Amino acid sequence: MRFHVSVVVWRGSIxxxxxxxxxxxxxxxxxxxASTPEPELVTTLRSAAKxxxxxxxxxxxxxxxxxxxxxxxxxxxxxxxxxxxxxxLVRGILERIGCTDANFACxxxxxxxxxxxxxxxxxxxxxxxxxxxCSGKHVGMLCxxxxxxxxxxxxxxxxxxxxQLMHRTVAEVCGMETAAVPMxxxxxxxPVFAMPLVAMARGYARLATATESVSPxxxxxxxxxxxxxxxxxxxxxxxxxxxxxxxxxGGRLVAKGGAEGLECIGITSRGLxxxxxxxxxETRAVIPATIALLDHMGELSPSELMELATFRRPEIxxxxxxxxxxxxxxxxxxxxxxx
Numbered sequence: 001m002r003f004h005v006s007v008v009v010w011r012g013s014i015x016x017x018x019x020x021x022x023x024x025x026x027x028x029x030x031x032x033x034a035s036t037p038e039p040e041l042v043t044t045l046r047s048a049a050k051x052x053x054x055x056x057x058x059x060x061x062x063x064x065x066x067x068x069x070x071x072x073x074x075x076x077x078x079x080x081x082x083x084x085x086x087x088x089l090v091r092g093i094l095e096r097i098g099c100t101d102a103n104f105a106c107x108x109x110x111x112x113x114x115x116x117x118x119x120x121x122x123x124x125x126x127x128x129x130x131x132x133x134c135s136g137k138h139v140g141m142l143c144x145x146x147x148x149x150x151x152x153x154x155x156x157x158x159x160x161x162x163x164q165l166m167h168r169t170v171a172e173v174c175g176m177e178t179a180a181v182p183m184x185x186x187x188x189x190x191p192v193f194a195m196p197l198v199a200m201a202r203g204y205a206r207l208a209t210a211t212e213s214v215s216p217x218x219x220x221x222x223x224x225x226x227x228x229x230x231x232x233x234x235x236x237x238x239x240x241x242x243x244x245x246x247x248x249x250g251g252r253l254v255a256k257g258g259a260e261g262l263e264c265i266g267i268t269s270r271g272l273x274x275x276x277x278x279x280x281x282e283t284r285a286v287i288p289a290t291i292a293l294l295d296h297m298g299e300l301s302p303s304e305l306m307e308l309a310t311f312r313r314p315e316i317x318x319x320x321x322x323x324x325x326x327x328x329x330x331x332x333x334x335x336x337x338x339x
Contacts (some may be wrong), residue, residue: 001034003333005276005293007285009316011325019285021261021329022277023293026201028209030175034333040196043277045170046186046258047079048200049193050137051207052170057140059220062147066096070223074231075311076140077224079257081237082111083132089234090130093139097146104129105156106138106188110236134188141166141190156190158183163191171195173221174203187259197275200264204273208254208266225254225266241287241311248307249300261286269297284327287311292329 005021024039026032031268032039054077057063063073063274072093080086094100111131120127129135138156145155145162157160170193186192212223222295228235229251236243242255254266261278263286278286291312294300305312316325 001333002037003034003331005036005289005329005331006276007289007327007329009325009327011316016325019282019289020263020279021286021289022197022279023066023289024174024197024201024275024303026205026273026275027271028202028205028273030198030202032198032201033339035198039198039201041277042194042196043182043262044186044192044194044258044260045200045264046260047137047261048256048258048262048264048275049133049170049227050079051221051254051256052173052203053077053137053166054140054224055169055217055220056165057144057147057172058223059216060144060147061221062144065147066143068093070227071231071234073227074234075136076143077228077256078136078235079133080136080234081240082116082133083113083114083237084116084275086113086234087116087130088137090135090139093143095129097139097143099139099142099146099158101128101130103142103152104132104135104138105190106132106134108132112207132188134186138188138190157243158191167191167193170203173206173217174199193326197277200262200275201273204256204264204266204275205271206273208268209271225268228256229254242310244308245290248304253294253299255317257283257286259283263287263290265290265294270299283327284314288314288329289329292331296331 009017023036075089127277171181173193183191210218212219232246260281263276265274
C-alpha cells in the first residue's frame with residue numbers, strides 16, 4: 001500500500017511551504033506492505049547507524065570484558081548534547097581504556113547543551129573533541145581498536161580494519177551486501193554508509209525484535225536496544241525528541257535520528273522498523289512527520305500524544321519571540337498503515 005507524508009509550514013493562515021517525507025516500513029526479513037512512493041530511495045544513515053556500529057564491540061565480547069554498563073553503552077550509541085553528564089560518561093570510558101581527548105579524530109563543535117556552550121564560549125581553551133556529539137561513538141571505536149590490538153592512529157580511515165568491520169556489520173544488520181553499501185565521510189570524520197530506506201527500516205526492525213537467545217548478533221542487538229531505551233538521555237539529551245519519545249513510550253519504541261532529516265524507529269510490539277527521510281534534509285520536518293505516522297499507525301496513545309505535543313506541532317517564532325506559525329504533518333493514506 002502506498003501513502004504520502006508531508007509537512008506544511010504555516011505562517012498564520014498561509015501555507016508558506018511544504019516538506020515531502022519518504023517513508024519505508026519493514027519487517028526483519030525486509031518484507032513491507034506500506035510505504036511512500038520511494039521506499040528504495042538511497043540516502044545516508046548518518047547517526048542512525050550508531051546502534052549498528054556498536055555491534056562489534058558487544059558481539060565480540062569486549063563490552064562484557066571491560067564491564068561496560070548499559071548507560072555507558074548508551075552513550076557509545078549517542079548523538080549527545082555535550083552536557084556535563086554526557087562529557088563525564090565519555091571521559092570515564094576514555095580514561096578507563098587509557099586514552100585521552102587527543103586520540104579523538106572527530107574534532108570539536110559547540111555542544112547543544114546551553115550551559116556547556118556558554119561555559120566554553122567564556123573559556124575557549126577548554127574546548128576539546130569530547131564535546132562533539134559523536135564522541136561516545138568514537139570512544140567506543142577506540143575501545144574496539146584497543147581490544148582487537150589494532151592501531152589507534154588512523155582508526156577513522158576507511159581502510160582501517162575497524163572501519164572495514166563497521167562497513168560489513170552495518171551492511172549485514174540491514175540485510176545488504178557490503179559491496180552494495182557505498183561509503184563517504186561523515187561530519188565526525190569516520191565513514192558514513194548509504195542504503196535504501198527499506199534496508200534501514202529492516203535494520204531497525206531487527207534491532208526492535210532481537211532476543212538474547214538466538215545468536216551472538218541478536219544478543220548484541222538486544223543489549224544495545226536495552227541500553228538505548230533504558231538510558232535515552234544518555235543516547236540523546238534531556239528534552240530532545242528521541243529521548244522524549246522513548247521516555248514517553250516506556251521503551252516500546254527505539255529511536256535514533258540522523259543528520260539531513262532522517263529518523264529511524266523500531267517498534268518492539270509489532271516487530272517493525274520505520275525509516276523516514278525529509279527529501280530536502282530538514283530535521284524540523286521529520287520530527288512532526290514521525291509523530292504523525294506513529295499516530296496514524298495507532299502506536300501512540302492520547303496521553304502520549306499530549307506529552308509529545310510540542311514536537312507534534314512545533315511553533316515558529318520570529319526574532320522578537322512572537323509566534324508566527326507552526327508545522328503540521330499530514331499522512332495521506334486510506335487506512336492505518338502496517339496493521
